[in-house]
Amino acid sequence: MTGMSAYLRTFHSFDPPGIWRAVLLNFAAAFAEGAGLLMLLPILSLAGVLGQDSGQKSWLPMLDRLFVSLGISWSIEFALLVFVVLIYIQSQLTLHRDRVSQSLQLRFGDHLRKTLYAAIVRANWSFLTGKYSAELLNTLTTEVQRITTGTYFLLRFFTISILSIAYFSVALWLSTWLTLLALAIGLVLWMLLRGADDAAKQGGMMLSQANRKMFAQIQEFLSAMKLVKIHGEELSSLYRFNREVDQVSNHSMEFQWIRTRVQAVYRVGGAIALAVVSYIALVWFKLPATHFLLLVAIFARMLPQLAEFQSGRQQLLHMLPAFSSWRRLMEACEANQNPEGAACGNVKLMQGITFERLGFSYPESHHRIIIRNLAIPARKTTAIIGVSGSGKTTLLDLLSGLLTPDTGTILIDGAPLHLLPGWQKSIAYIPQETQIQNGTIRDNLNWKNLEPTDAEIKQAILQSALTEFVQGLPKGLETEVGERGVKLSGGEKQRLALARALLRKPQLLILDEATNALDPENHRLVIDSIRALHGNLTVLIVTHKTDELSGLIDGMVQVEQGAVGKWIPFAHKKSTTADKKNWSPLALKCF
Known part of the structure; x- marks a missing residue:
């Protein structure tokens, strides 16, 4: 034509x-x-x-x-x-x-x-x-x-x-x-x-x-x-x-x-x-x-x-x-459309997330990720550990449904992820570079949410340690934050993003190196806010280090050169040689 x-x-x-x-x-x-x-x-x-x-x-x-x-x-x-x-x-x-x-x-x-x-x-x-x-x-x-x-x-x-x-x-x-x-x-x-x-x-x-x-x-x-x-x-x-x-x-x-x-x-x-x-x-x-x-x-x-x-x-x-x-x-x-699924509400996460013999590689790229067997328990806080470029973000993209694995399956409480079109409605994601829109604090809290009530907003602000900050503003929730939140500090942006995420009432909260660039005080405030959520929802924290997360995380998953290990209780951080094989590059030969 x-x-x-x-x-x-x-x-x-x-x-x-x-x-x-x-x-x-x-x-x-x-x-x-x-x-x-x-x-x-x-x-x-x-x-x-x-x-x-x-x-x-x-x-x-x-x-x-x-x-x-x-x-x-x-x-x-x-x-x-x-x-x-x-x-x-x-x-x-x-x-x-x-x-x-x-x-x-x-x-x-x-x-x-x-x-x-x-x-x-x-x-x-x-x-x-x-x-x-x-x-x-x-x-x-x-x-x-x-x-x-x-x-x-x-x-x-x-x-x-x-x-x-x-x-x-x-x-x-x-x-x-x-x-x-x-x-x-x-x-x-x-x-x-x-x-x-x-x-x-x-x-x-x-x-x-x-x-x-x-x-x-x-x-x-x-x-x-x-x-x-x-x-x-x-x-x-x-x-x-x-x-x-x-x-x-x-x-x-x-x-x-x-x-x-x-x-x-x-x-x-x-x-x-x-x-x-x-x-x-x-x-x-x-x-x-x-x-x-x-x-x-x-x-x-x-x-x-x-x-x-x-x-x-x-x-x-x-x-x-x-x-x-x-x-x-x-x-x-x-x-290149996403597959259409039947409309449904949020997916409940009560048992855990399972990766079974999963493999993924980017087209025209040498980067790939291999997961032999990984089970992340629900209602626990898990740290995803690995250096930059090891595959942590790819793991999260697979879990959130942004990427489709070449082989293997991801199960949510035993159900295949690709059969759960409401799964992404059950996720709240906070990246390191927080996306703050131009408008007021209330506008940002209402982003993609179905008109939360004042009580829900108050609760989310309390959980994200923003109450004192908002009360100190002359216009409170109606305060303008500027384009990309230029009127807010890095810590204030992250806590605002956390409050916005909590208003989604997620089953899974993902923090992708969300605290790495914060000063000690703001880092403490965000970590304390996450600690208060412990046991109420499943939390994944992507980070380079775990020493500052003591008393917060229940377990950890190591990612190295595209190989993802098993979920290890945090108390057993010093794993045996057999444990390390679960995430070392040698695991690629076993896949």
């Missing part, structure tokens, strides 16, 4: 009734405009401006007989009244047509954006980690906006086509051969300017690439903003951003130059065509004056519309690369 046909099919499938309504309104408005043009003939004749060569007896005999049968005779007053009524009808139809077209255009853009966003949200984690966020943002914003703009020109393209048919119909009735001659000249102009179509499409592709690079530069700066400031690299970042913006501007200007050049050629060519047709009409065909003036008026109105017709066609070709980007990303997301 070509890009244009795919775009048209997508647009048509979006709202067929609305599109057909726009089609009918276009035909009705064009018919009314054509009838209004024809009414100029009897008006001019009845006014005696140009004689009676197109008077009422020779103009539309059937309509003339109809009015006579109704007892109505042609007069200048009646003809003007009919003309005004036709123009009023045409203006109302045009107004309604434009509103329907604008609604179609905007709703189609919203539809593309919402559909793509839904596909991205439902895509699996492995796929999303392989995509650049700048590409996703660019497609959702700039590319969809370009498609929306292109859709406007598609609707204008159709409107102009219908109007042109109406004009040509009237012109053919006035003089068939002159109209065909004008049409032939127009086709010659179109053939001569077809080369600009390829340039428009190529320009659209270059603009899409430039937009992606610009978004990538923005994303790079925002993610490393603090580092840029510390190293004093503002000018370097500004230079790279300005370079990408200039590329976007240059590609946009190149297309505008192509489009305006084509319009200029159409205007000049149209003027020449009008002069040729006028000469032939007067000298060779001896066309009646009223017919000639009306024919000139029709062609004069058609010339700018034909130029707009060609301009709209180029806008569509220029837009197609943006639609192709949307379509490719949409198809990729749909091909």
Whole structure:
């Protein structure tokens, strides 16, 4: 399927009734405009401006007989009244047509954006980690906006086509051969300017690439903003951003130059065509004056519309690369969707989590993880120990359902994890880099929660050691925290994240090195908060060291070079050689 046909099919499938309504309104408005043009003939004749060569007896005999049968005779007053009524009808139809077209255009853009966003949200984690966020943002914003703009020109393209048919119909009735001659000249102009179509499409592709690079530069700066400031690299970042913006501007200007050049050629060519047709009409065909003036008026109105017709066609070709980007990303997301499961509530974790002969490796990577047999008891606090890059995060991603194992099974209270679609609703996850959204403390506590009660919020704040902090704020829960929580300290962010996690009422709480970057006092507050939860829910704490967790954890799991050992009670931290084989690299040979 070509890009244009795919775009048209997508647009048509979006709202067929609305599109057909726009089609009918276009035909009705064009018919009314054509009838209004024809009414100029009897008006001019009845006014005696140009004689009676197109008077009422020779103009539309059937309509003339109809009015006579109704007892109505042609007069200048009646003809003007009919003309005004036709123009009023045409203006109302045009107004309604434009509103329907604008609604179609905007709703189609919203539809593309919402559909793509839904596909991205439902895509699996492995796929999303392989995509650049700048590409996703660019497609959702700039590319969809370009498609929306292109859709406007598609609707204008159709409107102009219908109007042109109406004009040509009237012109053919006035003089068939002159109209065909004008049409032939127009086709010659179109053939001569077809080369600009390829340039428009190529320009659209270059603009899409430039937009992606610009978004990538923005994303790079925002993610490393603090580092840029510390190293004093503002000018370097500004230079790279300005370079990408200039590329976007240059590609946009190149297309505008192509489009305006084509319009200029159409205007000049149209003027020449009008002069040729006028000469032939007067000298060779001896066309009646009223017919000639009306024919000139029709062609004069058609010339700018034909130029707009060609301009709209180029806008569509220029837009197609943006639609192709949307379509490719949409198809990729749909091909990597998470499996749909039956809706259900939170999954209870009463017995424990079991990994049975599990293996996983990343595509095109040497990193892999092996778990021979691991059982994590419920309602216990477990430390996941290992150096950076050993596989701790991969273990958590497998447990949370973000990744699917290549072999083996994960069981939750004996039930396979992939058969528990509500499992992720039962998890609360706190990373080292806490995600705090712009807004108030209450907004952050309400994030993805079903409107917790004041009592639940108060309890979560108490459990996360935030009570004194919140009470000391002038606005309490309504205090603004700033973008990414810039008005909060690291410890305050982590405790706010813990309170937010507890409001989910999880069965499993995961802290992925959530306390590593905290100062001793904030570290103590967070650890004390977690200690207060001991025995009430299953807690996994990912850390490099266990000495500071004494009295908090019940057991530990060692991860080394992708090999995951058994759950060992913390009291038996100094394991035997046999225990160490459960997690050493030698275990890979036993899998």
